[in-house]
Amino acid sequence: MRLLSVIMIVVCSFGRPAASAFAQDAPSMDARSIIVRSDSIMRGATQQGTYTMTIIRPDWERSTTFAFWSKGTELSFIRVREPARDRGIAFLKRDREMWNFIPRVNRVIKIPPSMMLQSWMGSDFTNDDLVKESSVVDDYEHALIGVDTLDAGVAWHVSLTPLPETPVAWDRVEEWVRQEDYVSLKAVYFNERGEEVRTILFEDVRHVDDRRIPLRMVLLETSKPGHKTILQLDDVTFNEPIPDRIFSQQHLRSGG
Numbered sequence: 001m002r003l004l005s006v007i008m009i010v011v012c013s014f015g016r017p018a019a020s021a022f023a024q025d026a027p028s029m030d031a032r033s034i035i036v037r038s039d040s041i042m043r044g045a046t047q048q049g050t051y052t053m054t055i056i057r058p059d060w061e062r063s064t065t066f067a068f069w070s071k072g073t074e075l076s077f078i079r080v081r082e083p084a085r086d087r088g089i090a091f092l093k094r095d096r097e098m099w100n101f102i103p104r105v106n107r108v109i110k111i112p113p114s115m116m117l118q119s120w121m122g123s124d125f126t127n128d129d130l131v132k133e134s135s136v137v138d139d140y141e142h143a144l145i146g147v148d149t150l151d152a153g154v155a156w157h158v159s160l161t162p163l164p165e166t167p168v169a170w171d172r173v174e175e176w177v178r179q180e181d182y183v184s185l186k187a188v189y190f191n192e193r194g195e196e197v198r199t200i201l202f203e204d205v206r207h208v209d210d211r212r213i214p215l216r217m218v219l220l221e222t223s224k225p226g227h228k229t230i231l232q233l234d235d236v237t238f239n240e241p242i243p244d245r246i247f248s249q250q251h252l253r254s255g256g
């Protein structure tokens with residue numbers, strides 16, 4: 001799901017976001033419009049901030065902190081801050097291309113499409129999750145399954161089926177989007193046999209700037225009990241200008 005979209009700084013108490021104004025036309029919403037509005041709220045025109053990612057395994061646990069910048073759906077940049085052994089590792093995505101800078105060998109590696117589904121920094125998330133080569137809006141067909149009542153509220157239940165050319169490992173995704181504010185509450189991924197592969201839970205929804213968003217994402221691998229990755233957004237700024245130089249290979253090597 002929209003990891004660079006898509007989860008923000010813990011700030012003041014909940015408020016009524018501008019997005020909730022859309023709730024008045026909830027009965028007439030079609031599946032694609034629901035996903036478009038949900039994605040736009042999570043993404044913004046630009047965003048920049050810091051995440052802490054915690055990888056949990058049955059016998060160990062470790063955390064990574066990284067800064068990120070993104071502009072629209074075409075440009076993303078990530079630089080690892082902690083731990084010290086990984087500091088400076090960076091990832092750049094421009095359109096459908098992605099590069100990785102490894103400071104200890106001072107080398108830039110282009111990541112081919114075949115590696116987009118590999119683990120990102122040893123976590124349960126993939127390269128595609130972090131920089132979104134695929135788009136939940138443009139690379140999927142959308143169908144409204146129904147409306148469900150979850151603990152966090154009434155939500156549209158939407159099915160997303162990847163287009164044949166979409167580079168993903170699952171056969172479909174089912175997502176629950178809250179009617180009140182278009183916040184994603186849960187996404188379940190299925191393989192070609194119809195089996196659940198993984199679940200992402202969107203938690204700790206708070207009011208940030210002019211929108212309400214989840215501050216934490218929890219990814220659970222169905223076939224791996226005790227495996228979990230938690231992505232916590234520590235701070236974020238929406239819709240502020242980001243210099244073009246951030247999304248360059250020169251900046252990738254700079255370490256800044």
